[in-house]
Structures are given as structure tokens and as C-alpha cells.
Amino acid sequence: MRIIITEDYKAMSTMAARLVAGQLYLKPKSVLGLATGSTPIGLYHNLIDIHRTIGLDFSEAISFNLDEYIGINRNDVHSYHYFMYENLFNSINIKPENVFIPNGCAADLEAECRHYDNLITSMGGIDLQILGIGNNAHIGFNEPDVKFEATTHKVKLDNETIAANSRFFSSVEAVPKYAISMGIRTIMLAKKIILLANGKNKAEAIYKTIYGGITPKAPASILQLHQDVVIIVDREAASLLPHDSTHNCILSV
Numbered sequence: 001m002r003i004i005i006t007e008d009y010k011a012m013s014t015m016a017a018r019l020v021a022g023q024l025y026l027k028p029k030s031v032l033g034l035a036t037g038s039t040p041i042g043l044y045h046n047l048i049d050i051h052r053t054i055g056l057d058f059s060e061a062i063s064f065n066l067d068e069y070i071g072i073n074r075n076d077v078h079s080y081h082y083f084m085y086e087n088l089f090n091s092i093n094i095k096p097e098n099v100f101i102p103n104g105c106a107a108d109l110e111a112e113c114r115h116y117d118n119l120i121t122s123m124g125g126i127d128l129q130i131l132g133i134g135n136n137a138h139i140g141f142n143e144p145d146v147k148f149e150a151t152t153h154k155v156k157l158d159n160e161t162i163a164a165n166s167r168f169f170s171s172v173e174a175v176p177k178y179a180i181s182m183g184i185r186t187i188m189l190a191k192k193i194i195l196l197a198n199g200k201n202k203a204e205a206i207y208k209t210i211y212g213g214i215t216p217k218a219p220a221s222i223l224q225l226h227q228d229v230v231i232i233v234d235r236e237a238a239s240l241l242p243h244d245s246t247h248n249c250i251l252s253v
């Protein structure tokens, strides 16, 4: 694992955008794994900037999103589909036919999950996966006690996740209870992974991810077994890391 501690959210987002841009520069046909939530918004806005200023080209890129709520229509403002178009896809030149997001309204959810994994495989696998992290160390919607061998599947959201995500809905009751999520195995098959976290409320999850034992109780801890993970965090999310790890790697960009 490489850990980059940045001064703040802005620096975290800039750093992540440069790594994604570098990936696309070297391999325009990259398969990107993308995440939702408030954390990657700064990264996406930076990518839009790089696209506009120096023409970062997404015309050959392919993207797969990590997850989607079950029962929410793709045009609903609460869907992750809507989020991705609003925060990134509408402002870059990615082709709609190269954008893949699980369909949370599929009649046969099991078939949808199998289809999603097969599509990823048929595109050659994910080159670069972006991850945020939940307060309980979930990645995608892989909640504590996840099965590490799971591929894309239907998940029941933890009450903690429902409470955390209720800020995007009118009430806690309005938050869906289920989602489709890439499984841990799907995520671990990505060639490179960048995990982003900012803010004090992510500090414990980041500590467990890097220094805790590898356990399904902290799903992100499995990343310790991945060969190419970069964790980019701001000072607050890094605040529980041992002093040594915060000493030499504070970068301002």
C-alpha cells in the first residue's frame, strides 16, 4: 500500500485526478471503476477541468460504477446513475455506450449481477478502480461481515450506512435498504486501486484499513492484500495513523 497524506480535500482531489489523468494518457482505452459519494466529487471536478484545459480525452474510456440502489429509477435524482452524469459524464467526452452502472430496477437482480461481472471481464477487467470508504470501512456497498469472495451481488445496507446516506434524501425512511454492489472479489481484481478519504469521521476506518487485521468486519482491510493500492487521505482522515506514517508524506499540491 502506498499512503499519500495531503493537506486537505482540495489537495487530495487534485492528486487523485492527476493519477487518473496519467492512467488515461498512457492508456486511452482504460477501463475505470468509479465511485459515488461526496468524497470523489472533487476528483471528478478536477477531471472535468483537465478535460477542458488540456483536452484529457475520455472518448475511448470505459467506466463501471461500483454500485447502485435497488428500486430507484436511473433518472431519479437519488440514483447513482444520475449522480455520475451530473458530476462527471455530462461534462466530459465519454461515450454513453461505454458507461456501465448496475441497474437497480432490473426484474432479475441475480441475472443483472452476473451480467455486470461478465461485462467487466469481457472488457478486459478494471484498470483503475476509484474507491471512497464508509465510516464503517465499507467499500462499494460491501458492509462489515462481507464475504471476501463475493462478486457483484445484492446487499442489505447497514443501519449506519443508511443513516450516513440519509443526508442525500428527505428522511432516513426514504433511503433504500438494498443495493447492487461490486463484490470484494470484483474490486480486488482491478489492476490498480485508489482509495480516497477525507475528514475526521473517516479516521477510524482509515486506521483499520491500513493497520487493522484483515477482517470482514472492516471490508476495506482486504486491500492490504492488493499489489497496487494508493490511499490518498487528508490530514484529518490520517489523524489516527501512527506519527511515523504521517511524518514524511504530507504533500501539498
Ligand code: GLP
Pocket (backbone or CB within 6 Å): 035, 036, 037, 038, 039, 040, 066, 067, 131, 132, 133, 134, 135, 139, 140, 141, 161, 165
Ligand atoms: C456510499 C457509497 C460508497 C462511498 C461511501 C462514502 O455508501 N456506496 O461507495 O464510498 O458511501 O460516501 P462519502 O464519500 O459520501 O463519505
